[in-house]
Each structure stands twice: as C-alpha cells, then as structure tokens.
Amino acid sequence: MPEAPKLSRRLFFGGALAGAGAAGAAAGALAAGALRRGPDIVKVPGEQRRFVGQSVMITGATSGIGRAAALAFAAEGARVSFCGRREHLGTGLQAEIAATGGEAVYIRADVRDPESVTNFIARSLEHFGPPDIAFNNAGISASQPFHETRLEDWNDIQDTNVRGVFLCMQAQIPLMRENGGGTILVTSSANAEGARPGLVAYNASKRALVGLVQTAALEYAADNIRINALCPGATDTPMIRRQSGMENAPDAVWQAGVGVWAQSNVHALGRVASAEEMARAALSLCAPEMTYLTGSAVFVDGGMTAAL
Ligand SMILES: NC(=O)c1ccc[n+]([C@@H]2O[C@H](COP(=O)([O-])OP(=O)(O)OC[C@H]3O[C@@H](n4cnc5c(N)ncnc54)[C@H](OP(=O)(O)O)[C@@H]3O)[C@@H](O)[C@H]2O)c1
Helix, strand or coil, rough: CCCCCCCCEEEEEEEECEEEEHHHHHHHHHHHHCCCCCCCCCCCCCCCCCCCCEEEEECCCCCHHHHHHHHHHHHHHCCEECCCCCHHHHHHHHHHHHHHHCCEEEEECCCHHHHHHHHHHHHHHHHHCCCEEEECCCCCCCECHHHHHHHHHHHHHHHHHHHHHHHHHHHHHHHHHHHHCEEEEEEHHHHHHCCCCCCCCHHHHHHHHHHHHHHHHHHHHCCCCEEEEEECCCCHHHHHHHHHCCCCHHHHHHHHHHHHHHHHCCCCCCEEHHHHHHHHHHHHHCCCCCCCCCCCCEEECCHHHHHC
C-alpha cells in the first residue's frame, strides 16, 4: 500500500485541509477502494472531427488543461498554434501531436509581455492564418494569506491571468472581425463564484475575467464573435499539485489525498476532474453547434459551486 499522504497541515487549494486525520483517512479509503473515479472512456479522442482545418490558438498549453486541449483539438482536425514559456515542453508536445498525424506549432511566448504576445499572434498567423478559435487559458496561482501576499506576487498573478488575456484578445478580436467571426474561450475558475481562503490574488483575477468576457461578448456579438469563460472546478494538473505542496509526491499518494479532499469539497461528483475531461468541456463550448452561447461563465466543476 502506498505511504499515507502527509496533508494535515498543508494548504490545500488555498484552504486548510479539514481534519488532522486526513492522512489516515486517505490511506484507508485508498485501501478500501472507496474513492470515486471518473469514467475510463468517455469518448475516443478524434472520434468526432468538429474542427477540421480550423485555426486554433491556445495559450498555456505546455501543461495541464491547455496541453490536453491542444491534443484534443488536433485530434479533431484543427491546426493548433500554442504557447507557454517552457520550450522543452512545447517542442515535446508539438512532436507528440505530429506523431499522431495532427498539425500543431509551438511558439514560445510569455503572456505578461506585450511584445511576446504580438510575436505569438504574428507567427500563428503565418502558420495557420487568422484564428477561428482562441482558447486563452494560461494562468498561475499562489497560495498565501491575504496580509502576506506580496505586491510582486499580486502583480504577477494579475499580469498573467488578466492582463495576459486582455493582451491576447486585443490582438485576436481585430483578426476575427476581419475574418467574419470566431470563438474565444477564456479559462476562469470556479473560484470566480466561490472564493477559497489563501488565494486572494487568484480569486480576484478569475472573477475579473468574467467581467472582461461579458464586456467583450456584448461588444463583438455583432461581429459574429462568441466569447465565453470556462470555469473549471478542481482539475488534476500540475497547478493543483504545486498549490497543495504535493508536486513531488508519488502519484498514488497524491490520488489518495486528493480523492479524500474531493469527497467533502466537490459536492456532487465527489472527485476532481482530469485535464482531459476539462479539455473536452473546452472543445464543446467552442464547437460550431454552440451558436447561442456567448457572454457566459460556464461552471464545469462536478457540482462544487452548486452547493455554495
Ligand atoms: N487545475 C485546476 O484545478 C484549475 C481550476 C480552475 C481553473 N484553472 C485554470 O486553468 C488554467 C490552466 O491551468 P492548469 O491547471 O492546466 O495549470 P498548469 O498545468 O500549471 O498549466 C498552466 C499553463 O499556463 C502556462 N503559463 C503560465 N504562465 C504563463 C505565461 N506568463 N505565459 C505563457 N504561458 C504561461 C504554463 O506554461 P509555462 O509554465 O510553460 O509558461 C502552463 O502551460 C489556468 O488559467 C488555471 O487558473 C485550473
């Protein structure tokens, strides 16, 4: 049996994990097979081909939800340009998509930097033309008590999560207007609705994105541009492992700990999402049949906010 997780005093998703017996409970639940699991196969990637030939830009695709979305869009026939700062991960994903017969290009970019965003958009255009779909997903978080949050951390989170999306959309919207329309999806969070302690900068940034998305949706509906926010609940990516101080824990230990946490925090489904599940939600919101969806914040959170 894997070692019991040492979680009791850690900040978990920004809130103190309830109960000092969490480690023992996690180990027990794991042994008893009591933790809830997601469906093994929901849909085979590439089974549907909803995005054939479409130009899709994704920010923050070197990891987590963005990475899974790049793979899923490419599997459905899209031509994907994507960014992130870590080059080895970006070139690795580009090769992985090429190996499956998909089309994708990695362009290194830092969404906090206007010049870098301009370069990302310009090089995406050279490769695949104006974006039919933009998934502005790059984001960071940091867990600190409000009064200990340093200004530089506050600024870094706002610059990445809010200003980065603003910069990308300012470049993408004129291209979509000229091209007759498009779809923009921004990754906000369930934290836009229900705050968690210890995440002041993150919670504020994700709520700000809803205002940004709603304003843009109203301004550009007449240009045939749909603009929405995806608000994920807890999703198993490197971000939440880091945030929980568990990035180096063995996978089985992490799964046990997060499973116990989810049973009391993800009120309906009682489990966290996989990155692939969240990517499928992103693709569905961008799909051509979603013609009436704009200006919405769509919560894909396993029932987490339903119980607030
Ligand atoms: N996981 C969750 O439970 C959860 C819940 C709600 C919302 N979200 C949101 O989902 C989005 C994706 O997060 P994730 O969970 O997939 O986390 P992740 O695995 O850490 O991925 C974050 C991605 O953003 C990129 N990124 C960060 N800063 C960047 C910058 N300055 N310029 C360009 N790219 C940057 C990272 O790439 P580099 O580090 O290579 O730059 C990485 O590809 C975020 O907006 C996050 O807030 C996640």
